[in-house]
Amino acid sequence: MERLYKVSEVARMLNVSTVAVRKWIRSGKLRAKRIGKLWMIPESELKRFLGEKPGEIRAVIYARVSSHKQKKDGNLDRQIERLRSYCSAKGYKVVDVVTDVASGLKEDRNGLQKLFDIVEKRQADVVVVEFKDRLTRFGFDYLKRYFESHGVKVEVVEEAEKGCMEELVEDFASIVVSCAARIYGKRSQKYKKVVEVVEQAVKDP
């Protein structure tokens, strides 16, 4: 059955007031069904209103680099370009590009939060990322299931287990530091030894 949206839901999705939505309904611009005392807007009508062709796949691109240096070097832009080409080849309509300059270990990245909002408002049908680690270092399956529960798919362009090796090394070092600190305490000999060995290994890989 087709999904029906409340006036308040439509208002939130379009980022307008409920008064504006009711005005559109009254003027006939947006067709709604009267259900008891309520107006409900069918999904197909909402899409028509937004000028989307039925069957068109709306993609949101998510790209991430871990440092401002990488961004300055143009890595972020090139990542976005590759993702745009991919979407264009697949016939997707790119409705948004969301970016972050932060570690994939950081769970409260600004861009990622914005992506969550887009997913929950169903403003896209698919999230496109280059590698799994662009979306997150850990918890990829959690995000996949979360997005799918809102009808949004995740598409990973390069499924092979790679990604930015330099960044994996950095993330590895920061995991070692934070885990070892919790386990042994920062003042212990053991902590110093573990961190030292890993830092040494990381320095000249």
Place this chain on the structure above:
Amino acid sequence: MERLYKVSEVARMLNVSTVAVRKWIRSGKLRAKRIGKLWMIPESELKRFLGEKPGEIRAVIYARVSSHKQKKDGNLDRQIERLRSYCSAKGYKVVDVVTDVASGLKEDRNGLQKLFDIVEKRQADVVVVEFKDRLTRFGFDYLKRYFESHGVKVEVVEEAEKGCMEELVEDFASIVVSCAARIYGKRSQKYKKVVEVVEQAVKDP
């Protein structure tokens, strides 16, 4: 506004066929609104039908230990008991207890998948866990946001950053092994050195 459920949604939530739901509606056991050609069931009516008092908070307990040895030692049962006491003190109605015997690094645990189903079907209002790491080693914030997007809260009984230290040590070792293998390759000297040092540190903490 009150949420309305489709017949198919109610059928999925109660794990019965749509035919059964329509039978209840026809017989007057379940009150539904006629909306166009559809029957929609208001949330309050669904709650009444299920015999839930309005305002009652439904809790699902999630408990986890990492090994069968721990389970045999009664650690899982004690964890559940503590969570039951907590729910009872808070006046929550425990509607389900979901458990796993697996690492918190494993994202596709059976119990966790079941918990996701419960959350998506809104069969509970709150998920209660003892420590953050019982739910997951990484990605807690992702799961929190995922659950909240379906109207389900996560409640952590012990907010202090602790949990099972023994397990953190194990998880730490397995992260080191998997990261180092990806970075250096399993045959490299560097891999052997890093793993050896960490295993040594882990053996006698």
